[in-house]
Amino acid sequence: MNIIIVGDGKVGYALAEQLTKENHSITVIDKNELALRKADETLDVMCIKGNGARASVLIEAGIEEADLVIAVTSRDEMNMLTCLTAKKLSKSIQTIARIRDPEYYEEYAALQEQMGIDMVINPEFAAAQEIANILQFPSAMNIELFFDGKERLIDFRIQEGDMLAGAKLSKLSGKLPKNILFVAVERDGIAYIPNGDFEFQVYDKVYVMGRITGITDLFKLLGRYIQRVNTVLIVGGGRTSYYLTKIIAKLGMSVKIIEINQKKCIELSETIEEAIIIEGDGTDQEILDSENIEEVDAFIAMTGRDEENLITAMYGIEKGVDKVITMATRIRIPDIMNRVGLDSIIEPKMITTSNIIGYVRGIQNSRGSFVEALYKIVDGKAEVISFIANQSARLLNIPIKNLPLKKEIIIACIQHRSTVTIPHGNEKIAAGDKVLIVTKRSDVIKDLNDILL
Known part of the structure; x- marks a missing residue:
């Protein structure tokens, strides 16, 4: 895709870095020559000095051939005006605006309609939501909600004396609460997708998917359950x-x-x-x-x-x-x-980047299984991706245990209508199901078919 990023601050640079890794053609616009020089010297991007809200600058950046404009300057008004100008110059362009001021953000639905903004991103609000999730379940280090809060992804660090320390995952199945799944482990900065032979060690950072009841039982079993925050x-x-x-x-x-x-x-x-x-x-x-x-x-x-x-x-x-x-x-x-x-x-920057990358993959793969959400975990070394399966998926109606999955990929959760399941082998995916996968592969997963050999 041809993508124009207006604003080369921390978020703009992080987006340009990630999107170039996913083989998109990136043009960065900023008035700060020093920021542009850093991007030009370290990334494979085209840099233009100027005001990204001006039609002439957007035309110079190739707005006629662009698929997406992402406005992430430090000023909300500039971001909104950039998106409005882009829509005036190209009827097919998609736009994303960073809007942070509560006075604007609390009316973002009206702004989207009036100014033609396809996606509004607010790093501070997203960070606040993540903190609020943690405060509702303080035993976890961090927590993400999926499928309207029915399933949660939490992480915690293994301590000395924990029953997990020194144990293989296959030996723990009968001792752990049902309906939880270990989906990733971080050890010494390296990400692992654990299988039955994986042996946990003290100080491992462990990522677990499950319902609140199962996760609560796990922390009680470990003796680390914290009561609600008041x-x-x-x-x-x-x-x-x-x-x-x-x-x-x-x-x-x-x-x-x-x-x-x-x-x-x-x-x-x-x-x-x-x-x-x-x-x-x-x-x-x-x-x-x-x-x-x-x-x-x-x-x-x-x-x-x-x-x-x-x-x-x-x-x-x-x-x-x-x-x-x-x-x-x-x-x-x-x-x-x-x-x-x-x-x-x-990390607001990481939250913002993940949300935008998920949106980009979604519009890029409009004919395949839709990317509903994307989250970076293990310091960006692994991804949690939520797909909506459609008829193009080659894994429909096949027991999961029979699917030829690529290495370092796990199907963590399936929502069929209103029922959410942690799969254990016999479950099947149907068209319309929401499917959550975890991967640490270096190749980009844009479609459910990408997880198959």
Whole structure:
């Protein structure tokens, strides 16, 4: 596909990097010459300096032959105008806009219709949703919901003394809760798709698919089940904090937000009635102690600086908070955070990139099985892809145990009408079913037929 990316910041660069790996033709537009130089020197992309909302610049970028425009500049208005201009120049073009401001995002459905935006992406809202999911099941490091929340993908780290440590997966089948499936493992930065002979080790990061009841039973079996979260302390009063408070307040959680900027505090107090707003430096241990950090159920570090989040979150762990979550915006920071014991790490850039890549694969494969959603796991080394099977799929009505699956691919879940199943061999996939697959293959999976030999 021919894709134009307007905005060469962190998200724009990450998108260009991933989409070029998937053999798309990419043109990047930005007014920042330094950012363009980095993309030009490190990626196989065409770079144009200019205002991506201007018709002349889009024409220079090849809008007539383009299939998709992705507007991810730092300004919502610029992104919306870029998509509107693109639609005026090409009737067949698809558009994606990053819209972050709550005033715009809360009316995004109307904006989509009025401005012809095909997909709206909001990194802060997506991050808030992910954090809210974790807070509803704090035993897990991270959690993703599938099939309207009927199935969940969680990850956790194996500890010394766990029944999993040193055990082969095939030897555990009778000891573990039913209707859960081990779909991936990360060990020393390497992703594995486990089979029956796979032997778990201490410090492995394990990804498990299952219903909430089965996953709860697993954590109780491991002695690591954490009761629900009632009180939340947040450091940083940005957009993610706003969206998160709106979500979790409806779930009955009590929220405090510490923000150092007085103007932001006033704005938050006027827009968030559900939280207590405290003006102060949330990285100051005395302020955290004065707010009784050791008594809260969950502590979330979401300042604008990764280093401050890291230090603040470490203090939360030191004070014995059951659930500590932190945000990371740079590539290498999550590795550092993991090494110091921080496991629940939210990466808005990774969430945004995954959502857009899933959309791109969906429109690219319009005749095959539709890509409904895509998630990156194991630090981007593996993917979870949700397909809707259609008549073109060669695996219909064949028992899964008889399918010639490629290596390093697992069928993790099937939804047939309203019934969701973790497959164990005899299940069959029918047209219209939703199928969840997990893969660590280097080749791109765009269609259900791509998982077969």
